[in-house]
Amino acid sequence: MNSPADAYNPADYDRPSVTVDIVIFSLLDAQLKALLIKRKLWPYEGYWAIPGGFVEMTESLEDAAYRELKEETNVDRADVYLEQLRTFGKPDRDPRTRVITVAYVALVGADKLQNPRAGDDAADVGWFSAYKPPRLAFDHHHILKHAVTRLRYKLEYSAVGFQLLPELFTLRELQQAYEIVLDETLDKGNFRSKLRKSKVVEAVKLYRQTGGRPARLYRFKDDAVAEVKARRLFP
Amino acid sequence: MNSPADAYNPADYDRPSVTVDIVIFSLLDAQLKALLIKRKLWPYEGYWAIPGGFVEMTESLEDAAYRELKEETNVDRADVYLEQLRTFGKPDRDPRTRVITVAYVALVGADKLQNPRAGDDAADVGWFSAYKPPRLAFDHHHILKHAVTRLRYKLEYSAVGFQLLPELFTLRELQQAYEIVLDETLDKGNFRSKLRKSKVVEAVKLYRQTGGRPARLYRFKDDAVAEVKARRLFP
DNA sequence: TAAATAGTGTCTCTTAGACAATATTAT
DNA sequence: ATAATATTGTCTAAGAGACACTATTTA
Incomplete structure (x- = not known):
């Protein structure tokens, strides 16, 4: 007791x-x-x-x-x-x-x-x-x-995934983040083309060194947040 | 005070x-x-x-x-x-x-x-x-x-709309329910074909009298609830 | 017959997804 | 050159949406 x-x-x-x-x-x-x-x-x-x-x-x-x-x-x-x-x-x-x-x-x-x-x-x-x-x-x-x-x-359904990345990131890093969270592999070409159309990221004039061709760095476009909210990014 | x-x-x-x-x-x-x-x-x-x-x-x-x-x-x-x-x-x-x-x-x-x-x-x-x-x-x-x-x-995104209807309903009534809540008009043909594919409703052998051709009555399929959960019904 | 409602089918355009091709760097 | 990674493009099948057509009842 x-x-x-x-x-x-x-x-x-x-x-x-x-x-x-x-x-x-x-x-x-x-x-x-x-x-x-x-x-x-x-x-x-x-x-x-x-x-x-x-x-x-x-x-x-x-x-x-x-x-x-x-x-x-x-x-x-x-x-x-x-x-x-x-x-x-x-x-x-x-x-x-x-x-x-x-x-x-x-x-x-x-x-x-x-x-x-x-x-x-x-x-x-x-x-x-x-x-x-x-x-x-x-x-x-x-x-x-x-x-x-x-x-x-x-x-x-939204662009919130960017919150898990640093301010500047390569598209490969972004795709990997999505793959980790969604627990599935995504097609590189389709991932990038969708991202291009959605206009939620913008390229900056910097590159990151990799084992091969350097990767362009991107930044999340703040003004795109509201717009993307109702739209599926990766259905 | x-x-x-x-x-x-x-x-x-x-x-x-x-x-x-x-x-x-x-x-x-x-x-x-x-x-x-x-x-x-x-x-x-x-x-x-x-x-x-x-x-x-x-x-x-x-x-x-x-x-x-x-x-x-x-x-x-x-x-x-x-x-x-x-x-x-x-x-x-x-x-x-x-x-x-x-x-x-x-x-x-x-x-x-x-x-x-x-x-x-x-x-x-x-x-x-x-x-x-x-x-x-x-x-x-x-x-x-x-x-x-x-x-x-x-x-x-789900089949929850049926909860607003009585157990038996016509497809027109279901469409009207969706139109009221979503506040937009839906195409009759497309509404019905999507509903057919989704298999969330089943016809019963009853009809409701209307001004014209009688309308078939439908029932919500209980066993479809879980299945529909993750699927968009009307994107 | 006409009017009213139910129900189905067809066409086009977009897009998701699979896959291939090209580009640029280091070694 | 070869390896490694980045980047873009093409093809096909599926689906959304616009629209037209047929069917069945009452008046």
Whole structure:
């Protein structure tokens, strides 16, 4: 009867707690990875979990998500794509008390991260394969699956995939990013011709050295965002 | 200083209240309508609002939505399509205290409603055009707009539109339902040929009398739901 | 018969997808 | 030259959309 559970009495509260959880995606080592943190306290002590925290009374849900994002990755709002995923609120998802969590998805370019390989040595925070994550706390496995599905969906229907790349990129790098997230190979010629028609990227006068012919660098056209929203990029 | 606002002290609470709001759509009088209720209390007294209520500590968000839906329309879970829309939580959206609301969209066939024209005479509950609603309380105008957008989107990409029709329907009625929601006219021939290919409906051996040649009645094929999910029906 | 509605077929133009050909660099 | 990568082009089959035609009922 001395379990840590005794410290929590659900009856003390007649209102649920509200948290935000942020599934933070990035492309690292040619893989789609999500940032996870290792829990130090009961419940699910020692389990990996999606980063998140309580919503403060005076901040919006979005602000709370950006705040947590900044705390975990030190990345600013301007350098990240953030969108609400959905809200999870089964009564027993947290053994302490009723916790309703508003889940968000964030896309961060690897170039924005200061320690892109922190997960390899740090014990309590790290990047893990989004497809084969470790055992996760609470219903976080479920949330992560939802997030991956949404990301794939978004990538097919909008130009949001650019958020996973640095500001300048080659078309090959862009195609590889799409292939990693969609988990399928794409035809080089068709990928490029569609991209040309969609007019969401523009070439800059720079090239990247490769093993063969240097590759032209491209930039995402900001003014094309709205236009592309309703159009399928890669059906 | 005797305003009703004095009855509420936000400082008393360190946790937000959580509600569910349900945007209930139906096709009535050849229009897309949403069920609204008239508020009797401050704030927004006398304004129309999207029905909703507090989430109880032991019920899931979905259960809360179904409960409210039943209370407002007396329609059972089995007779309705319900899906989470998104969560709205700006700190000042409710002047009483911090209220975070999880919004849902519900589609109800007109044949499932017991008083499909209640709005015409009842003073505190009624069906209103989803496109030109009256002035709404809180941020409900915003929520309703989101709901309409989602409905259109869903209709294009899935077979969910059938939920707005009775069990048996003619292809013309189905086309009209789509035209009402999408707010555009569709070609009869193309509509029907796509529908034939998609195999989401099946003919029954019944006909409906019309002004001319009787129209064959169709039924939605339940086993086609999952299959259609990822496929665009009317691109 | 005409009017009204149901139901099917045909044609064209666009585009997705498979595949091939050419271009430019390093070694 | 050869290898490696970048970049563009061609062909075909499928599909979207415009439009016309036939079918079956009532008045």
